[in-house]
Amino acid sequence: MGLRCTVALLVACGAMAACSRPAPPQDGLPGVDAVPDSIVAPAQFRELQAAKGAAAPEPAAGDGSTDAASFVVDPGQLSRCEGNRRMTATLRWTVKDASVKAVAIQVQDRGAAERKLFAEGGPSGEARTGPWVGDGTRFILTDADGGRELAAYEVTGLPCR
Amino acid sequence: MSARADGALPPRVSAGAGLIAAAGVVAVVALAWHNGLYAGIAPSFLLRNALIAVFAAAAWWVAGRYAGKPFGAATLCVVASVAGFALYAGPATLLALLLLAGTALAVVPARWTDGAPVALILLAGLAILAAAVGWLLPFPVHVRWLYLTLASALCLWRRAWIGRCLRRACNRWRALERRSPGWLLLATAVAGIAAMGLWLPSLNYDDNAAHLILPAQLRADGYYHLDVSTQAWAVAPWTNNVLNAIAALLAGGDARAALDALWLLLGLNGAWRLAKALGAHAPAALAAVAMYAGLPMTAYFTTTLQVDGASAAVLLHFAALLVSCGQRLPPALPVGVVLGLLAGLKASNAVFVLPALAWLGWLALRERRWRWIAAVVGVAVVLSGASYAYATLVTGNPLFPLFNGWFQSPLFPAIDLEDRRWMKAGVSWRSLWELTFDTARFGEHDPGAFGIALLALLPALLVEAVHRPRTRLVALWFALAGLLMFVQIQYARYLFPAVAPLVVVATVAFARQLRGGAGAALLSLLVAANLLLLPTTSWQFKGDPWQRLLRQGRAGVAAIERDTLPQKVLLRRVLERTPDACLLMGDPAAPLGAIAGGRALVLKPRYDLRMTKASVWANADASGERWRRVLSASGVSHVMTGGEPNAPLLAALAAQGFQPIDRLDAAQVWASADPGKRRCTGRVLAARDEARLHLHGWARR
Numbered sequence A: 001m002g003l004r005c006t007v008a009l010l011v012a013c014g015a016m017a018a019c020s021r022p023a024p025p026q027d028g029l030p031g032v033d034a035v036p037d038s039i040v041a042p043a044q045f046r047e048l049q050a051a052k053g054a055a056a057p058e059p060a061a062g063d064g065s066t067d068a069a070s071f072v073v074d075p076g077q078l079s080r081c082e083g084n085r086r087m088t089a090t091l092r093w094t095v096k097d098a099s100v101k102a103v104a105i106q107v108q109d110r111g112a113a114e115r116k117l118f119a120e121g122g123p124s125g126e127a128r129t130g131p132w133v134g135d136g137t138r139f140i141l142t143d144a145d146g147g148r149e150l151a152a153y154e155v156t157g158l159p160c161r
Numbered sequence B: 001m002s003a004r005a006d007g008a009l010p011p012r013v014s015a016g017a018g019l020i021a022a023a024g025v026v027a028v029v030a031l032a033w034h035n036g037l038y039a040g041i042a043p044s045f046l047l048r049n050a051l052i053a054v055f056a057a058a059a060w061w062v063a064g065r066y067a068g069k070p071f072g073a074a075t076l077c078v079v080a081s082v083a084g085f086a087l088y089a090g091p092a093t094l095l096a097l098l099l100l101a102g103t104a105l106a107v108v109p110a111r112w113t114d115g116a117p118v119a120l121i122l123l124a125g126l127a128i129l130a131a132a133v134g135w136l137l138p139f140p141v142h143v144r145w146l147y148l149t150l151a152s153a154l155c156l157w158r159r160a161w162i163g164r165c166l167r168r169a170c171n172r173w174r175a176l177e178r179r180s181p182g183w184l185l186l187a188t189a190v191a192g193i194a195a196m197g198l199w200l201p202s203l204n205y206d207d208n209a210a211h212l213i214l215p216a217q218l219r220a221d222g223y224y225h226l227d228v229s230t231q232a233w234a235v236a237p238w239t240n241n242v243l244n245a246i247a248a249l250l251a252g253g254d255a256r257a258a259l260d261a262l263w264l265l266l267g268l269n270g271a272w273r274l275a276k277a278l279g280a281h282a283p284a285a286l287a288a289v290a291m292y293a294g295l296p297m298t299a300y301f302t303t304t305l306q307v308d309g310a311s312a313a314v315l316l317h318f319a320a321l322l323v324s325c326g327q328r329l330p331p332a333l334p335v336g337v338v339l340g341l342l343a344g345l346k347a348s349n350a351v352f353v354l355p356a357l358a359w360l361g362w363l364a365l366r367e368r369r370w371r372w373i374a375a376v377v378g379v380a381v382v383l384s385g386a387s388y389a390y391a392t393l394v395t396g397n398p399l400f401p402l403f404n405g406w407f408q409s410p411l412f413p414a415i416d417l418e419d420r421r422w423m424k425a426g427v428s429w430r431s432l433w434e435l436t437f438d439t440a441r442f443g444e445h446d447p448g449a450f451g452i453a454l455l456a457l458l459p460a461l462l463v464e465a466v467h468r469p470r471t472r473l474v475a476l477w478f479a480l481a482g483l484l485m486f487v488q489i490q491y492a493r494y495l496f497p498a499v500a501p502l503v504v505v506a507t508v509a510f511a512r513q514l515r516g517g518a519g520a521a522l523l524s525l526l527v528a529a530n531l532l533l534l535p536t537t538s539w540q541f542k543g544d545p546w547q548r549l550l551r552q553g554r555a556g557v558a559a560i561e562r563d564t565l566p567q568k569v570l571l572r573r574v575l576e577r578t579p580d581a582c583l584l585m586g587d588p589a590a591p592l593g594a595i596a597g598g599r600a601l602v603l604k605p606r607y608d609l610r611m612t613k614a615s616v617w618a619n620a621d622a623s624g625e626r627w628r629r630v631l632s633a634s635g636v637s638h639v640m641t642g643g644e645p646n647a648p649l650l651a652a653l654a655a656q657g658f659q660p661i662d663r664l665d666a667a668q669v670w671a672s673a674d675p676g677k678r679r680c681t682g683r684v685l686a687a688r689d690e691a692r693l694h695l696h697g698w699a700r701r
Helices: A003-019 A042-051 B015-034 B043-065 B073-088 B091-106 B118-136 B144-157 B159-179 B181-199 B205-211 B213-221 B239-251 B256-277 B282-294 B296-303 B308-325 B332-345 B347-366 B370-395 B431-437 B453-467 B469-488 B492-513 B516-531 B545-552 B555-564 B566-577 B609-619 B625-634 B647-655 B690-700
Strands: A069-074 A077-079 A090-095 A103-108 A116-121 A124-128 A138-143 A149-154 A156-158 B583-585 B600-602 B638-641 B658-664 B667-672
Touching: A042 A156, A069 A138, A069 A149, A090 A103, A090 A138, A116 A124, B015 B431, B015 B453, B015 B492, B015 B516, B043 B073, B043 B181, B043 B516, B043 B545, B073 B091, B073 B159, B073 B181, B091 B118, B091 B144, B091 B159, B091 B239, B091 B256, B118 B159, B118 B239, B118 B256, B118 B308, B118 B332, B118 B370, B144 B159, B144 B239, B159 B181, B159 B282, B181 B256, B181 B282, B181 B296, B181 B516, B181 B545, B205 B213, B205 B239, B213 B239, B239 B256, B239 B332, B256 B282, B256 B296, B256 B308, B256 B492, B282 B296, B282 B492, B282 B516, B296 B308, B296 B492, B296 B516, B308 B332, B308 B347, B308 B469, B308 B492, B332 B347, B332 B370, B347 B370, B347 B469, B347 B492, B370 B690, B431 B453, B453 B469, B453 B492, B453 B516, B469 B492, B492 B516, B545 B555, B555 B566, B566 B583, B566 B638, B566 B658, B566 B667, B600 B609, B609 B625, B609 B647, B625 B647, B638 B647, B647 B658
Parallel strands: A077 A156, B583 B600, B583 B638
Antiparallel strands: A069 A090, A090 A124, A103 A116, A103 A138, A138 A149, B638 B667, B658 B667
């Protein structure tokens, strides 16, 4: 196998690449263009967007308030800069429904069925978490008596600039 | 167990080094026990392997009493392994194995093989077969009768040559049986237990989602569709899939075990050759073979088409070749073959050969061996180039779907795809410890799957690397390559091609530092301690499926498949009843449609992005109208769901006149009530057949 053969092969491969005009298949599947590519790897797409210069908003307080209660998680977003995976957050709540005498706050990870009790308290109050709040952590404010859901908030991740 | 040498022993390092080496093994085995690595292993698995050890020892004792015997205990072990293979993998798979190996030996021209080891000739033959079939994959020439005719004719034509290869291998085996019967028995017994993975059906997720598409497509249609829109990995380096497809065509059915058996044998021989190249005497080299065979991942790779075991086998031979050549350039042909095989198996194998390439490049440039460089590149490109060339033709990205942020193929999102699940563990000085005792952080394994050999033999390896330059170079090569891979992704399985040679080198080092009965006992203990961790490599092995095989015989194979992968059994039933069926695998968690040969559309974005997008769009419409349109456009004849479908899909199935026609556990198959209407009607499959679109037109012209 000599130099000529190698060069010929490389030229053939190059020609093949130059001649090819790849395109998505015309398979007629409906709805394909209505869904973003980011379903392949959402985190990578967020970073891609940030790398292309899209503004990366600062983490802000998250408001999960409803007619039954005001419920704020601060911060409500997790900045993913420098590999940040977890953070602490402060929760504040005020229940408007006078019949609610005590509340329970439950925590649930995204995609998980199980909820864990995080805190209990009166109709208004504040609680601080440990450094375990991540992208997808969901806080649910419930009536401690009966378990009725009053408000909820899910922490989301923010891309890095 | 005798530690008799077959030649002059190299000088021992020091008594202190021996003590350090022994302490390493004792401490790590004790820690493995203390940390509960064996806690979850089925008692039946432990008991059966203890019984095998007792029987092997008894066979050795009996064989030793009858001098002049025609067979030794190790040969009996091999016979038992072959019998088990024939029974559980099936005689057709055994025939495929023999034909594949025979054909691989036959296609290598005699003038290339002047004095080369049989294993290198076999590797060259496999590479040639994979290349020949690989370049022809999109063309409709892949029919069983042609493969059987060609393979048989080649084996007959070169029968004298094949016979000579076999005789050479047998003579060496007999010589080993005479000189080191105990170590040979240990190596064959351990390899025999590792080879029990060959008895199992193909249960691996990746195999059933991707790797098995190619053989199924060739058997059904006679050509490969290059349908990257249905399976994004369809044009990824495919040497292993091609070899498996050849075996499948020869066997007339799934013959994964035939190819895995070849890679296991080549890996064992590679360990032997590397140890010998490092100057090990026969007992130490056989201990290295046993240590390689006993690694939990070695056995794991006999159960799957994942290529890291094959890459390790090729790298062992590459290392042996380079070590035996010292500071001379090795012949271009074997280097080209090895590089071609590695590139054809997996693009990321480049990481494992980088240090060696730097060394070879420096030697070649220093000596101005331009023709040598051209020959190596030429051979490697011809042998491995098919998948890269077709990927370029179809997608514009030779590494599709990887690095698509760079190549911007319109057939996949423009991102550099990464698996973030295995990029969180981080890299630190404790990583080897964590890989050994906390393996679950580095892949879908239980703690222990990485094996304890590398950590246990690390003191011996370090001492040896300080004293012996050859050992140092090989150890540095694979340590550096392993680290490069680990920095990119903290995934234990991907490290195996570096770990296997390191364990071989470390075993040789240990055998030098601690000789005699104590060394032999500790090495045997470590081999056994590693081997017993086999079930930690996969959740499918936790329940000891081999116990079921031993109880139920061949029927156990189907029973294991049924319990582990009901979707596959159900899919096979559909394909048997309706051979031209096309399906939607409607359970996103089980995109296991490979045996349908590309006629099963799946809902996993990294495999079939367009179909997944269509399903996301359709799920948002509670009326089911969108799903009805998706089903109509895709034209599928059957839909498989993981249980009761969601409301939109259920409504669409009803509107299409589909009803449940079969079920197994939670999985259900839906199709038209009228069997006559169960036909593929859409244009999705035809529109995605890139071989027909790009190449069959040229052929017709």
